[in-house]
Amino acid sequence: MSPVEIGVASVIAIVILIYMGVYIPIALGVVSFVSIWLMRDNFDLAMNLLKIAVGDSVMEYTFATVPLFTFMGLVVSKAGLGSDIYGVMSSGFRRVKGGIGMATVGANAVFAAVTGSSIASASVFSKVSVPQMLHYDYNPRFAVGVVAGSSVLGMIIPPSAMLIIYSFVAEQSVGDMFLAGVVPGLMLAAAYVAAIWFMGRFFPDFVGGRPAEGYERMPWREIASKTLPTLGLIVVVLGGIYTGWLTPVEAGATGSLVALLIAAVRRRMTSRGLWEALLETGHITASILFLVTAASIYSRMLGLAGLPNELGDMLAGSNASFFMIMLLYVLLMLFLGTLLDTASIILIVVPLFLPLVEPMGLSLVWFGIITVVGAEIGLLTPPLGISCFVIKATLNDDRISLKDVFLGALPFAGVMLIILILLIRYPALSLYILN
Amino acid sequence: EKIKAVVIDGYPARSMWVQEFTNFFIPEMDKKLAETGNYEMEWQESYGGSIVKPKGVLEGIKLGLGDIGIVTTIFHSSKLPSQAIAAVTPFVSPDARAVAKAVDEIAREFPTMQNEFAEENQVYLATGVVLDTYQVFSVDPVTSPKDLEGSKVAGAGMNLRYLEGIEGAAGVRGGLTDFYNMLQTGLVEQALLWPEAAATFKISEVAPHMLAADLGAVNSKTVTVNKDYWDSLPDEVKEALQEVAILYRDHVANVAMERASESRDAYVAAGGTITEATAEDRAAWAAAMPNIAREWAEGLDAKGEPGTEMLKAYLGKLEAAGFTGVRDWTAE
Amino acid sequence: MVPAALKKTVTVLSTLGNGVAIGANVVGTLVVLGLVLIVNYDVVARGVFNAPFHGAVELVQFSMVLVVFLQLPDVVRVNRLTRSDGFLAVIGHSRPKLAAAIRHVIDTVSAIFMTLIAVAIWPEFTDMWESKDYFGVPGVFTAPWWPIKLVIFLSATLCAVIFALKVLSPAPRPERVRLPEHEDTE
């Protein structure tokens, strides 16, 4: 078998195993192990690959960002920062058609800047904003769709576990990836708000809802007390990284400490709550980094097979255009997005495409943004759409079926795709802030 | 006959020593083997983390994930202690060519370096020196090492120990890619790095004052071959590899020196000023430092290796090449 | 008689294996807190007291290994290892026996894979134990390698045991999604 045949066969085997329900890291590890063994007819070499990959991959200093930002996100959720921001936003947007939807998007964008995961956003906002939208007679599908759609902002606007994972695979700086995510994240939020306005204007039945009664302006004092903690945290974390005062790891640790202080001052953190947050941080970190370790076995297997070299030669010998490669890339991500989670998609496709993208002189930071946005579309698409699952499970309301959540999220997945195309076409959107 | 060789490094293909491996080492090997036409190499070059990360080359070659590798030795102070020979003898030679040749000869004349690699199941081929000399890059004007007193200085690895003799100076660890930010934000006032790296990371923008203290060139790369692979090679190929390795050693050092001089010019053109440190200042700095060369030699002696002799022989070679240190590191 | 004894043995082993996993998990959890404190200590010591903590990088690397590998067995125990079990859930309704069989095959393969990791890492541990190899810069800060290799070895072994116990115990009800483990206060 040629390296390319081995590469293709292993990807197909991995996808089938994952579909069968094999744990994703196990599928990656086992297929890579067997591939090396067969390819070189050398069992010891396969064992050596395990040895070096398992020992190496976790020892990365920047990986400390994963537990630190996860922990910070859990603490701010507990401290109620998400619902505070939402409260302020919804009082501002209350009288616009679809206003609570817009407020949800806005609050998600702000909350995204202090949390690293979409799951956290999806669970917080399905609890605070869906009930309110239902109270004001919004279409339930629209209500859950907005929450699902805007939850993806959590992993595009920095800090983001997915940007960290990409930076590891592509050997880019975490700080650069974070900064590059700011403009695309804000663009996506703005596009969501515009889409809600558009739907309210032309498809009012899909949106539903009625203006709020008994409207009272929120006093400035309350606005300040509900927004300043979050804004302060954003200044510490993103400001620290942007100015270079803090490395991403240090920003994560400082942010965690500040978040703990905020939670303590507000008396929202019991020792039991702290323990749970630490515990969940550990679980999330272990499962993400074990996945990363397994993916590194896989990408090293591809390297040993010589796949990157072959792909590079093939590209040099063919007339494959930028357009064709990106089209192929986006289609592959959308396909994998139907049944894989975001991290797995990134870890599987990036090693395959880096050798094609790098020689074209394209920015790997830009490519990372494309990858994360493209892979996140999968959060919203059936049959496996994690954000939609989380919302369904958090609501635990028989009137809203999983199908409703997926259908409601569909327009937002469409908006993401449009933004993805714009980001591909105009790399400056991602890179401007770096220069 | 065709012979397959997988070459690995964790650094990307654009890194100078990797680029020269592709553009110099490999063509030279092919040329040499073509003279007789008995053998032909089939190269697979896997760089930039596709098989191993920069710190993983040593283990990758040991375990047979690659046949030939460029090991960055400064990551392995524990397994390859004798490789620190140039790092523990600052203020001797700012010439990459002389240091490369001297270290390489020490590796051939004493068994220690080769044994350390043999322990890791690999065969030593050649030493690479890719930087000419560490200098001090400063945010504020700097005319002597005294200006470093009480300030924070970015450094990495062994060069943090150069600061131990300077009153109140605190070394701050960082990667090369962080130095720009550290200087810009005032986290540190100075940084220790070599002119080429300073040019690559546009250090002149944030630290426009360089004190040419000439701390010295340091060996950081070693080309090695997996032992089992080596044993499987025909003698003609082994000899060709050994000859080309020496050419590569000198070639890389030459490129390093060219780059260094271009980078100094670029630094000045970008608005940087260079102040030469006086001989007295350099001597005073060296004298204030702990004798890390002796520490190093005694550490090896204690393990039954000829540390002290290696140190003497190494400094002797540099002296013969015209480089005498400002402090006798063998003394005490 | 024999199946009953086997069942009892499995139950005892499960309790034991799970107990060890929970214990390791507690230690790993404390390391997360330690990580927050170490990095903040370095930031403050450097910024305010002009005295950076030179071991921060090595300790962070060390902590990462502890967090990941001390928690991994517990992640396996509570079924939070990443997987996509839509297919299993679907056939679980119409062909529950088939679904259970597939689960057992998957857990067996997983146990074998974790065993391979343990076997691969063990000689690394013995080598490092004998050579007392370290990472970091001598004279600045160094940390030994062997505890890292030992933790990975023990973790992989424990994961293998827990996967094996899953094969011997009845299959759990399929879950579509794993929610955050605790209730948010909102």
Ligand code: NA
């Ligand atoms: Na975020």
Ligand code: NA
């Ligand atoms: Na999906």
